Amino acid sequence: MNTGSSIASSAEMPAAKRRPRLWWRVLGIALPLLLLPLLLGLGFWQLERAAEKRQLEANWQARSALPAQTLVSLEGQRDLAYRRVQLQGRFDSEHTLLLDNRVRDGHPGVEVLQPFYDQRSGLWLLVNRGWQRWQDRRELPRIHTPEAQLSLTAWVYQSHETPLQLGAAPSQGWPRLVTEANPQTLWQRLGRAGFAYEVRLTPGPAALDTRWPPVNMSPAKHTAYAWQWFALALALLCLSAWQVVVSYRGARHAAR
Template identity: 35%
Template sequence: MKTKLRARRDWLLTAAAVFGFALTLGLGVWQLSRAHEREALAARQAEADRLPELTLEEALEGRESTGRRVRLQGRWLTGYTVYLDNRQRDGRPGFELVTPLEVPTRNGGVAVLVVRGWAPRDFRDRQALPRIPTPEGDVTVVGRVVPRIPRLYELGSAPSGAIRQNLDIAGFRQETHLPLVDFAVLQTDPAPADGLRRDWPTPAVGAERNYGYAAQWFALSGLIFILYVGFQIVRFRSLRNQD
């Protein structure tokens, strides 16, 4: 009976050790792959930054416009401004403002969703919106083409008010009936007169953290291996002494 219980215990211990070792090793490899992805994105972004600015027509026609700098000329459609909630800068909560820019084209005109920048929120009134000066006439906007507006995790259905967690281009096009293009622009104009922060994170940000997590997972997998081998050595010696 004792032999069966010991064998069952040893089998469970081995299964747990194999599972824990494989899991932590796999998580370490995954963190490494995430770090490599971030570095590859940063390299592609650096290459795109060395290329000349695109016009809207070039951005609409080109397949490799993502990450490229683009120069737009049009007017703000301030009535459609959306405030993306729970965006942080230096640990401070705030909003990222998204306003459509109406841009004339040869075929009449389109609208481009522009993520204009970040503004802190009012701690006393969470529903209060920041007052951002916005020109009423024609403006020139310089930014970077992105395939979608950066998202945060969201539970439930998306709200439709001015304050939202995320903004989907296709959904907003259907909601507003604006002729929105299929990409957005992160505005990067230096020294903005509107007071918005435009220090957008680079793709490489977080790679060091991924490397740190990978090291922790690999260390844990190594610890599991060492403990299991150590247990087997102790068990072998105990059985030999009993004999």
Template identity: 30%
Template sequence: MSQAKPLSTTTSTARRSTRWLPFVAGIALALLCARLGFWQLDRAALKEAWAHQYQAALDAPPLPLPQAAQARDAAGRRVWVSGRWAPERTVWVDNRTHGGKAGVHVVTPIRRVDGSFVYIDRGWAAIDGARRVLPAPPLQAGEVKVQGVAISPPERSFSLGDASREGRLWSALDEVHLRAAMPAAGYYPLFVQLTDETGDGLIRDWAAPAFGAERSRAYALQWFVFSFMAFALSLWFGLRGRRKHAS
């Protein structure tokens, strides 16, 4: 009959097995952090590609605004729109600031020859706190042709309240507002940020979208630092424990 191993031998074997668990866990953590760092680098490269595509679209010659079925293909492109201004359909987008001052965006549609409307964000204007008077810069009469950047609005923007003055003071420039304001047959799922200088006094300081490539690189650096720290600490404690056990 085989003899049972002494309790001291079993305990020693168990200790040798568990002594490496912190080292293995530390290496696994280091590898995980490194993987997250490379993932952030991949995201940074993707965001850079988006930024190049955005700039290339801005540098391309302006295109005539496509029909509603193709409008989403125009998002981010320079476009031109021809027709007549429809000042009676002007709306104001509230709670917009510039230089620390409160104001609104003045948005007026152009009616195309086919009867459809395209809303043009003409720019920013200051407004008094009571909103007693909404700015109404003059518009050119007759047929016009304007250039701008086609923007695909969000489906619905978050707001604490739905400000309205007879439906003309909007809380946001989103798809819900645009769809409700336009005839169904002439709905464009986008609007245009005006870039032409018309002398109307409105400020058209359109900020480029922040794609965040630099932020992703910063996150990647943090993950690589965590990976190095986890690897170095695991190695140090592993070697220290081995020397201590040997002594």
């Protein structure tokens, strides 16, 4: 009896050992194939984003060449992005917003946004005067604001991406340090009738560093990210093919 049971146990051992190996091989084939559609989807999504950015850059180029309009003439137009506007009025230096976490040329800084009353339309606008370097984080940067009446040229900025939040900023007192500029929220707090979008100055009176990029991320970067996703998909596909070959060779060897 003991001899028979030992023979039966020795016959069952190879099959029991092969089962875990078989599951690992199946998993090694199935998992890459399951991830493949996700990686391909991310790659094509990045290509779509690149096409959108190219269209935005084309709009920027086309509308930058058009003459500036008054704010009243923009009423009724749906697509206001990059539209140039001519403003005439004064800044409100008492309610300055400092948009934090803005780095240029490796230097930390802020973007300076101030309410501007446009006499032609009777509306307030949140004007982004540009970037200013912030050397000492222990003190807020000093902002010089022209007191005289000004004639300014700006363009309408509409963000097409969710802003990146890099930490909380103080929200009390003026100037106010913020991580996101929201004109409508500001007008509600101040009880003013204002334009719904931020406008950014072109070089001229009251402008700081106005080297504005038309888009936050270039089409070339989106295309590069797309090829990275496609490369990962190709690597997984090669891994699945290798697992199939190994499993096939293992099955032929076991059948001999």
